[in-house]
Amino acid sequence: NSMNKEVFHDRDIFLEDYKQMNRSFRVYVYPHRRNDPFANVLLPVDFEPRGNYASESYFKKVFMKSHFVTKDPSKADLFFLPFSIARMRHDRRIGTEGIPDFISHYIFNISQKYPYWNRTGGADHFYVACHSIGRSAMEKAWEVKLNAIQVVCSSSYFISGHIAHKDVSLPQIWPRQEDPPKLGSSKRNKLAFFAGAVNSPVREKLLQVWRNDSEIYAHSGRLKTPYADGLLGSKFCLHVKGFEVNTARIADSLYYGCVPVIIANHYDLPFADILNWKSFSIVVATLDIPLLKKILKGISSEEYLLLQNNVLKVRKHFQWHVFPSDYDAFYMVMYDLWLRRSSVRVQWSTSLDSNW
Numbered sequence: 001n002s003m004n005k006e007v008f009h010d011r012d013i014f015l016e017d018y019k020q021m022n023r024s025f026r027v028y029v030y031p032h033r034r035n036d037p038f039a040n041v042l043l044p045v046d047f048e049p050r051g052n053y054a055s056e057s058y059f060k061k062v063f064m065k066s067h068f069v070t071k072d073p074s075k076a077d078l079f080f081l082p083f084s085i086a087r088m089r090h091d092r093r094i095g096t097e098g099i100p101d102f103i104s105h106y107i108f109n110i111s112q113k114y115p116y117w118n119r120t121g122g123a124d125h126f127y128v129a130c131h132s133i134g135r136s137a138m139e140k141a142w143e144v145k146l147n148a149i150q151v152v153c154s155s156s157y158f159i160s161g162h163i164a165h166k167d168v169s170l171p172q173i174w175p176r177q178e179d180p181p182k183l184g185s186s187k188r189n190k191l192a193f194f195a196g197a198v199n200s201p202v203r204e205k206l207l208q209v210w211r212n213d214s215e216i217y218a219h220s221g222r223l224k225t226p227y228a229d230g231l232l233g234s235k236f237c238l239h240v241k242g243f244e245v246n247t248a249r250i251a252d253s254l255y256y257g258c259v260p261v262i263i264a265n266h267y268d269l270p271f272a273d274i275l276n277w278k279s280f281s282i283v284v285a286t287l288d289i290p291l292l293k294k295i296l297k298g299i300s301s302e303e304y305l306l307l308q309n310n311v312l313k314v315r316k317h318f319q320w321h322v323f324p325s326d327y328d329a330f331y332m333v334m335y336d337l338w339l340r341r342s343s344v345r346v347q348w349s350t351s352l353d354s355n356w
Helices: 011-024 054-063 085-089 095-113 116-120 142-147 201-210 227-232 249-255 286-297 301-318 329-355
Strands: 027-029 078-080 125-129 149-152 190-195 216-219 234-240 259-263
Touching (some): 011 329, 054 125, 054 329, 078 329, 095 116, 095 142, 116 125, 125 142, 201 234, 227 234, 227 249, 234 249, 249 301, 259 286, 301 329
Parallel strands (some): 027 078, 125 149, 234 259
């Protein structure tokens, strides 16, 4: 009950570091021609990203036009591996089963053609993937999984391939271009809302306990009313683990001004290095699903208003834009990467010292 009211762990440090990042952070991207046979995999999409895993394409599309890109590798803090897991999945020449081979060959090729990968074993390199296949894609390139920075939506402490504070949690966000709606808590008549496929034991448990409740609206299958109405009409919106810990529901909740309730054990939450999640969300252990109503009703009106006000403060950090806006999802991911460039330099310097 002793809530920390601040949405940032340290706002002053964040704002000062953010300015420095904007001024100095540079990333080298391995170049590829537009007539490359796999240009569709290696270059950004030429359309506006859409779908449940749009975060990967949004990042790449915006990043490639940003001032963070340098053509001089000697000035680079990090190196971007620009292959797209999402595009490989839908390329008949590759497909899901062929992704590990493609990446293994890609890493071999750049390590032979350029010196940068070999200098650190890939520790100053990163790739981006939103679909969970992004993790299994490294089955034949373990040095990527162990050394490189994985910017992934499916970021879980429980998965051995994810290393917190090395890897980055990419927020999974359904693409929306319009401004977020404005709606006060007084019009939210439902206590909590969830709608989605029952594709995990956690969701099965939620539906088993709360399917017929009058205050917690837990629904599977097709809704009879718009999904947005459920988010707008509820005080709390439930993010419940499915196949993976991540879904777009946290960003959905924030967009519609609903306090997210995270029921997904071991989720390495996006921007956890920067944002104080306790100030704008509730975390409930999966074992405590039967206690959900008691937990939510135990939150006072004053505490709820504080949570919701903070939701409105942080939701700008969970939006993608075709043309990036300060502090939006793109800049926040870049800041997370910027934080990790110091760790890479320290590790590399220490390695050189010990060899010397």
